[in-house]
Amino acid sequence: METTNGNFFLIDHPLIKRDVTILRDLRTGPEIFRAALHRISNILAVEISRDFNITETTVETPLERTRGYKLEQEVVLVPVLRAGLGMVSGFLEIIPDAKAGHIGLQRDELTLLPVEYYYKTPRNIAGSIVILLDPMLATGGSSSAAIQYLKDKGAKNLVFACLVASPEGVQRLFNDHPEVKIYGAAMDRELNNKGYILPGLGDAGDRTFGTL
Ligand code: PRP
Numbered sequence: 343m344e345t346t347n348g349n350f351f352l353i354d355h356p357l358i359k360r361d362v363t364i365l366r367d368l369r370t371g372p373e374i375f376r377a378a379l380h381r382i383s384n385i386l387a388v389e390i391s392r393d394f395n396i397t398e399t400t401v402e403t404p405l406e407r408t409r410g411y412k413l414e415q416e417v418v419l420v421p422v423l424r425a426g427l428g429m430v431s432g433f434l435e436i437i438p439d440a441k442a443g444h445i446g447l448q449r450d451e452l453t454l455l456p457v458e459y460y461y462k463t464p465r466n467i468a469g470s471i472v473i474l475l476d477p478m479l480a481t482g483g484s485s486s487a488a489i490q491y492l493k494d495k496g497a498k499n500l501v502f503a504c505l506v507a508s509p510e511g512v513q514r515l516f517n518d519h520p521e522v523k524i525y526g527a528a529m530d531r532e533l534n535n536k537g538y539i540l541p542g543l544g545d546a547g548d549r550t551f552g553t554l
């Protein structure tokens with residue numbers, strides 16, 4: 343893992359590089375897109391969970407009692423609808439006892455501002471590790487609003503897992519929420535005048551669900 347910019351941590355892995363290439367490819371259809379996003383999410387989950395605290399416990403093997411470990415805090419996954427849904431199964435495979443909340447945000451195509459349409463989070467996110475999931479960090483408007491909502495709900499231990507980040511989005515989140523670590527699979531060059539990431543992969547929600 344290498345840090346490139348303030349609170350952004352690039353998960354540098356050959357399999358991620360291979361799969362991000364598949365996601366970028368305009369010929370990749372939804373089925374292959376979802377599978378690659380799932381695999382990347384697996385690796386992100388493993389890398390992000392390195393920082394989780396564990397406490398000692400005991401366990402009975404068939405032969406004797408020995409030392410064991412458990413996670414200190416529950417994990418809550420919070421995908422931003424729609425595209426964040428594509429990351430949930432990969433995270434749940436690695437952290438199967440995680441709970442999940444959902445945040446519905448739709449970026450207005452003209453203003454580029456996020457419009458809220460749904461919120462549901464489990465109780466006790468204050469005592470949990472909360473992982474916000476959204477493949478795209480473009481202007482940062484959506485993820486900043488989602489992080490603010492989770493903080494207002496009491497979240498204290500909060501990280502953001504994305505796929506492709508823009509320098510503008512990382513800077514925005516650093517300004518708004520400097521304590522929140524961002525983990526990503528790629529840091530791209532810039533945004534175009536419609537707020538799309540370049541080179542990027544297009545509209546992640548449309549590519550995941552075949553609504554192009
Ligand atoms: C995309 C993406 C993020 C947001 C990023 O969602 O999944 O939520 O845009 O852009 P931002 O950083 O400039 O806010 P979109 O609004 O297209 O909704 P969708 O997932 O339903 O397609």
Ligand code: URA
Nearest residue numbers: 480538539544545546
């Ligand atoms: N949302 C996307 O899905 N893709 C982008 O490039 C920017 C925002």
